[in-house]
Amino acid sequence: MSAGALRPRFGDYPVGAAIPPLVRTVTREQIAAYAEASGDRNPIHLDEEFARSVGLDGIIAHGLLSMAFLGTMLTEWLGDPAALRSLSVRFSGVVRPGDTLTCTGEVTAAEVVEGSGGRVGRLRLALTGVNQRGERVLSRGQAVVELPL
Amino acid sequence: MSAGALRPRFGDYPVGAAIPPLVRTVTREQIAAYAEASGDRNPIHLDEEFARSVGLDGIIAHGLLSMAFLGTMLTEWLGDPAALRSLSVRFSGVVRPGDTLTCTGEVTAAEVVEGSGGRVGRLRLALTGVNQRGERVLSRGQAVVELPL
Numbered sequence: 001m002s003a004g005a006l007r008p009r010f011g012d013y014p015v016g017a018a019i020p021p022l023v024r025t026v027t028r029e030q031i032a033a034y035a036e037a038s039g040d041r042n043p044i045h046l047d048e049e050f051a052r053s054v055g056l057d058g059i060i061a062h063g064l065l066s067m068a069f070l071g072t073m074l075t076e077w078l079g080d081p082a083a084l085r086s087l088s089v090r091f092s093g094v095v096r097p098g099d100t101l102t103c104t105g106e107v108t109a110a111e112v113v114e115g116s117g118g119r120v121g122r123l124r125l126a127l128t129g130v131n132q133r134g135e136r137v138l139s140r141g142q143a144v145v146e147l148p149l
Numbered sequence: 150m151s152a153g154a155l156r157p158r159f160g161d162y163p164v165g166a167a168i169p170p171l172v173r174t175v176t177r178e179q180i181a182a183y184a185e186a187s188g189d190r191n192p193i194h195l196d197e198e199f200a201r202s203v204g205l206d207g208i209i210a211h212g213l214l215s216m217a218f219l220g221t222m223l224t225e226w227l228g229d230p231a232a233l234r235s236l237s238v239r240f241s242g243v244v245r246p247g248d249t250l251t252c253t254g255e256v257t258a259a260e261v262v263e264g265s266g267g268r269v270g271r272l273r274l275a276l277t278g279v280n281q282r283g284e285r286v287l288s289r290g291q292a293v294v295e296l297p298l
Contacts, residue, residue, distance in 0.1 A: 030186045037183035038217035039173060040224055063230060064213075064220040068187035071213040075189055081212060086289070088237025140235070 007079040010110070010121025010147040019105040019125065022073035026061050028097045034065045061095040066129050066138050073103045074125075074143055085144045089127065093137035100132045105143065112149065121147045156228040159259070159270025159296040168254040168274065171222035175210050177246045183214045210244040215278050215287050222252045223274075223292055234293045238276065242286035249281040254292065261298065270296045 013019070035041045040062055043050040051059045067089050075081045095101065109124035127141030162168070184190045189211055192199040200208045216238050224230045244250065258273035276290030 024188060030188075033182045034186035034217070037179045037186055037214060038221045039179075040217075040221040042224065042230060044230065060230075062220070062224075063233060064217050064236070065186060067220075067236070068183070068189075068213050068217070071211070071216075072187045072189040075191065075211075081191060081193065081209075082243075084212060084240060086237065086239040087213070087216070088235065088291070090235040091233060094231075142237075 010149050017107045019077050022103045025100045063091040088142045089138045090140040092139040103129050159298050166256045168226050171252045174249045212240040237291045238287045239289040241288040252278050
């Protein structure tokens, strides 16, 4: 399965290489769409008044929406969603509508492995998500991806 | 910050305890909403004809949409989204519209730690996502959550 002609190749991503970053400003519409997709309709994500009533400065984004941006960075780069094998992240900060997240990834390990369809290159990446104030909202992110040799 | 009165308590979840499962049937609307939220508009998630043209049986869900269901299971149980500290998962199978996912979680470790606001209970959970044929679509899932004592 391949969705694009320009898939990255293993040899172009040695340890230390960065992948194309993704920069997104979080909107209320995205938060509402994420609530719809996930079924997580906790009013602290959707209802300004409710959020204030529980001591917040207003609605906050779902942590997993930030994680979704990491996923989008990876799958846009990979071309093939099946190439993303695993993802992990620590939620380390609150994200509000209007915040701009910068997601980055860097190769920390690279090896050739025997896949179901022959030999493939497996990369381990360290990932981060940082807001416009330089605060890490996602930390200790890790992904494993598989690329053609 | 607390969004609900009925938050689970540390003492009620010893090692081996299960958390309330979440069962969801994936719809095309959820996939479209996830594309909107994440910005991942790869046509293999949205365009039936395109998906067939690249050898699939039709559109597939984003892997992170399945992960979103795990997140929803956790935050609905926790009440407070800030209680979810980390999440990791391995993508092990394709999810299509109409598939029903059952997400489950079980406590694998429990300890009392010093949090920023005093002592809290920290649980490590093993998570899985299984489709209606019993196939694991998410495997080796892990989460760390913090509960009041």
